[in-house]
Amino acid sequence: MKNEELQRLAHIYGANISRWPAALRTTAAEMFAAHPDILAQTKALDEMLDKFKVSDVNPALFDRVIDRVDAAPPPAPVLFFFHPALARGAMLAFSAILGLFLGHINFTANYDAEDLPIDLDHVIFGSTTFNEIML
Amino acid sequence: MKTNESHKEDLELMQLVARRDIAAYRKLIGKYLNYSVRFAERMVGDYGAAEDIAQETALKIWNEAPRWQPKAKFSTWLYQILLNACIDYKRKKRPVSLPDADALYDESPGAAEMAMAKEQAATVKRALAKLPGRQRAALVLCYYEEMSNQKAAEIMEINIGTLQQLLFRARQNLKELLEESGL
Numbered sequence: 350m351k352n353e354e355l356q357r358l359a360h361i362y363g364a365n366i367s368r369w370p371a372a373l374r375t376t377a378a379e380m381f382a383a384h385p386d387i388l389a390q391t392k393a394l395d396e397m398l399d400k401f402k403v404s405d406v407n408p409a410l411f412d413r414v415i416d417r418v419d420a421a422p423p424p425a426p427v428l429f430f431f432h433p434a435l436a437r438g439a440m441l442a443f444s445a446i447l448g449l450f451l452g453h454i455n456f457t458a459n460y461d462a463e464d465l466p467i468d469l470d471h472v473i474f475g476s477t478t479f480n481e482i483m484l
Numbered sequence: 485m486k487t488n489e490s491h492k493e494d495l496e497l498m499q500l501v502a503r504r505d506i507a508a509y510r511k512l513i514g515k516y517l518n519y520s521v522r523f524a525e526r527m528v529g530d531y532g533a534a535e536d537i538a539q540e541t542a543l544k545i546w547n548e549a550p551r552w553q554p555k556a557k558f559s560t561w562l563y564q565i566l567l568n569a570c571i572d573y574k575r576k577k578r579p580v581s582l583p584d585a586d587a588l589y590d591e592s593p594g595a596a597e598m599a600m601a602k603e604q605a606a607t608v609k610r611a612l613a614k615l616p617g618r619q620r621a622a623l624v625l626c627y628y629e630e631m632s633n634q635k636a637a638e639i640m641e642i643n644i645g646t647l648q649q650l651l652f653r654a655r656q657n658l659k660e661l662l663e664e665s666g667l
Contacts, residue, residue, distance in 0.1 A: 404531040
């Protein structure tokens with residue numbers, strides 16, 4: 350490990366070797382011993398960070414949270430179609446029923462040419478483009 | 485808090501909370517409320533705001549429990565909620581109430597040392613508050629909460645390489661900010 354690498358890792362993990370990844374601890378300890386200046390700088394920053402002491406948590410906060418939950422109206426029950434697993438099942442069942450229903454519809458009804466409301470011969474053979482190309 | 489038994493217990497408690505078991509909820513909140521306040525205070529730099537954030541997070545746990553899917557550990561989910569709440573709070577740019585330097589001074593014996601310690605603590609707090617949100621979050625999770633890089637990266641939803649870059653920049657920036665402040 351080079352000095353630059355030690356400095357970089359010291360910025361990531363700090364001066365406390367026990368916070369370093371296990372695989373790097375021995376090397377880091379050796380490098381810190383060889384470069385006390387880097388260790389001192391890192392320690393100084395850790396000590397600064399340690400000066401930020403958090404406040405004691407107010408014990409009444411716990412009761413306030415529980416009181417609010419007690420006072421809250423019961424949440425709406427989770428409707429089955431909002432539950433991800435059930436919603437997927439419902440969609441699958443709906444698709445299957447829709448498929449069966451569509452499968453029973455007769456889409457192949459026969460029509461006589463005379464029953465059609467438009468004259469297909471006129472549409473096809475009477476068009477200018479058809480005549481220009483084919484005739 | 486870090487053991488597998490703890491995670492298993494959290495899971496069992498959440499399943500009970502989902503069935504509106506108030507005793508299980510009390511146990512779960514009792515376990516995590518103090519952590520939540522401390523984490524939020526370090527993130528937003530204000531105890532009052534930290535209490536509000538922790539309280540709202542606790543209520544969210546109660547409300548979301550019936551829909552909660554154990555895709556990740558409960559503690560990871562909790563810290564994600566807290567982190568988002570802290571980022572939202574900081575985004576609103578509410579002023580951080582830090583002690584006034586004049587108010588730190590006192591004439592009583594030993595007061596000078598105490599005042600200096602308080603002033604240094606306030607300077608560190610101010611420097612932390614000046615860090616970009618992601619750098620501050622990385623530092624709070626890894627240094628103060630003593631989480632592994634892997635867990636912190638999971639909470640922040642980033643990869644470990646990015647987390648390490650954030651940690652590196654956070655400490656570098658913090659060092660510069662403290663030097664500028666004369667510490």
